[in-house]
Amino acid sequence: MSTPFYVSPQQAMADRAEYARKGIARGRSLVVLQYADGIVFVGENPSRALHKFSEIYDRIGFAAAGKYNEYENLRIGGVRYADLRGYTYDRDDVTARGLANVYAQTLGTIFSSAGEKPYEVELVVAEVGTTAAGDQIYRLPHDGSIVDEHGSVAVGGNAEQISSYLDQRHRDGMTLPEALKLAVQALSSQANGSDREIPAERLEVAVLDRTRSQQRKFKRIRGRQLARLLEPVPSADAQADAVSNDEVPEDDAE
Amino acid sequence: MDFLSAHSPELLPGNRKLPEGIVEAPHGTTIVAATFPGGVVLAGDRRATMGNMIAQRDIEKVFPADEYSAVGIAGTAGLAVEMVKLFQLELEHFEKVEGATLSLEGKANRLSTMIRSNLGMAMQGLAVVPLFAGWDEAKEKGRIFSYDVTGGRSEEHGYAATGSGSIFARGSMKKLYREDLTEEQATTLVVQALYDAADDDSATGGPDLARRIFPIVTVITDEGFRRLSEAESSELARKVTDRRLEQPDGPRAALL
Numbered sequence: 001m002s003t004p005f006y007v008s009p010q011q012a013m014a015d016r017a018e019y020a021r022k023g024i025a026r027g028r029s030l031v032v033l034q035y036a037d038g039i040v041f042v043g044e045n046p047s048r049a050l051h052k053f054s055e056i057y058d059r060i061g062f063a064a065a066g067k068y069n070e071y072e073n074l075r076i077g078g079v080r081y082a083d084l085r086g087y088t089y090d091r092d093d094v095t096a097r098g099l100a101n102v103y104a105q106t107l108g109t110i111f112s113s114a115g116e117k118p119y120e121v122e123l124v125v126a127e128v129g130t131t132a133a134g135d136q137i138y139r140l141p142h143d144g145s146i147v148d149e150h151g152s153v154a155v156g157g158n159a160e161q162i163s164s165y166l167d168q169r170h171r172d173g174m175t176l177p178e179a180l181k182l183a184v185q186a187l188s189s190q191a192n193g194s195d196r197e198i199p200a201e202r203l204e205v206a207v208l209d210r211t212r213s214q215q216r217k218f219k220r221i222r223g224r225q226l227a228r229l230l231e232p233v234p235s236a237d238a239q240a241d242a243v244s245n246d247e248v249p250e251d252d253a254e
Numbered sequence: 255m256d257f258l259s260a261h262s263p264e265l266l267p268g269n270r271k272l273p274e275g276i277v278e279a280p281h282g283t284t285i286v287a288a289t290f291p292g293g294v295v296l297a298g299d300r301r302a303t304m305g306n307m308i309a310q311r312d313i314e315k316v317f318p319a320d321e322y323s324a325v326g327i328a329g330t331a332g333l334a335v336e337m338v339k340l341f342q343l344e345l346e347h348f349e350k351v352e353g354a355t356l357s358l359e360g361k362a363n364r365l366s367t368m369i370r371s372n373l374g375m376a377m378q379g380l381a382v383v384p385l386f387a388g389w390d391e392a393k394e395k396g397r398i399f400s401y402d403v404t405g406g407r408s409e410e411h412g413y414a415a416t417g418s419g420s421i422f423a424r425g426s427m428k429k430l431y432r433e434d435l436t437e438e439q440a441t442t443l444v445v446q447a448l449y450d451a452a453d454d455d456s457a458t459g460g461p462d463l464a465r466r467i468f469p470i471v472t473v474i475t476d477e478g479f480r481r482l483s484e485a486e487s488s489e490l491a492r493k494v495t496d497r498r499l500e501q502p503d504g505p506r507a508a509l510l
Contacts, residue, residue, distance in 0.1 A: 055350055
């Protein structure tokens with residue numbers, strides 16, 4: 001019988017973290033931004049069937065980068081957690097903080113258990129409040145920690161570069177078209193300085209809109225509505241116009 | 255549902271321990287529905303009774319099930335309200351997990367199973383008999399489903415009623431219903447039917463002008479579920495009651 005090699009715990013953990021990070025970095029990045037009326041999720045996603053963003057509960061949205069089957073598992077777990085909570089107690093008792101804690105527990109346990117490979121996912125859980133001050137955004141890296149974010153957050157491949165780009169340019173109280181355009185710019189900027197164009201068909205966009213009259217605030221934005229929001233505003237006058245008139249997208253029945 | 259039964263089975267309506275003997279609990283009374291080209295209306299009176307006593311004057315018995323359907327409940331109020339809550343949860347849960355809504359038939363079948371699971375309680379006098387109405391997006395029309403205590407489901411064409419005053423409401427709608435009603439006429443029809451039910455059934459409440467309690471009227475069209483506002487339903491009820499002051503038995507149908 002051969003003696004197994006000794007691997008120090010530090011080394012084992014570092015290897016696992018490295019493995020998870022590499023897996024996440026292979027995926028495309030996505031960003032989550034606060035804007036005046038809520039929170040917007042923007043990502044590049046060529047698939048129409050496999051969503052990166054989804055609704056968890058009335059005011060809570062979910063975004064994930066990394067391996068689809070792994071985050072889909074976590075998403076369904078989250079929907080179950082939220083629905084069971086809301087049914088047992090009250091709809092108001094389902095919070096992003098509670099959900100983020102459950103995710104952190106799950107990810108942390110998987111990350112440090114020797115039997116399983118770590119999940120190659122990075123999640124964002126966001127809850128829209130009744131005012132901008134009540135908005136909450138939590139980022140959950142692969143190891144089970146929770147980072148409380150404000151304003152903007154990016155996860156996935158070029159997350160660091162994109163979040164520094166966003167940090168410099170994002171400000172509070174942006175309108176939806178402004179926030180959306182900034183997000184697309186951030187996603188298309190590349191390390192070598194050259195920008196590439198992301199067409200609207202390849203974008204997945206969703207919002208948690210606090211002005212929406214329904215109880216459920218989550219809404220996907222696609223097709224014509226998305227194209228309209230992404231249209232460049234020609235001049236300063238028109239911009240002022242746009243701000244006053246058509247900033248709130250109408251709820252198209254999809 | 256599966257998750258709930260695995261983790262907290264005691265929360266499911268069918269798994270409760272049965273009480274001994276007949277139990278007195280508030281009962282909801284009359285629910286009516288009628289289709290019109292472009293949608294369906296579902297309405298209910300506001301009374302809950304316990305034996306020969308009025309338990310509640312302003313109970314709400316018509317609920318949205320999801321964006322394109324609604325359910326009105328007659329029978330034991332407590333159980334019915336919880337059944338609706340679970341039904342709403344299931345539809346929403348399915349929608350979020352699958353990324354698509356259930357078909358109207360699917361929703362109707364699901365409700366059928368839930369009523370059947372309550373059969374034990376129903377045998378002891380705690381029955382729940384809902385009326386389910388919704389907009390069928392595939393067939394592009396409003397549809398109504400009625401149920402019996404065993405969960406038997408049947409689609410109703412034109413109009414339907416459930417609850418203690420349903421006999422009178424159905425009779426009223428039989429004479430007043432036409433296939434080419436507008437949305438406004440359909441809402442008037444159901445209020446007339448509820449008025450007639452309240453007229454002859456002591457357990458059904460009529461429009462209460464003094465307390466400003468009016469029937470709940472909901473409309474489901476291709477634009478989704480809409481509940482008539484307090485102002486709209488009071489206006490509707492007022493019009494009906496005003497006419498009844500002149501003609502207490504309501505509009506007359508032609509003899510031949």
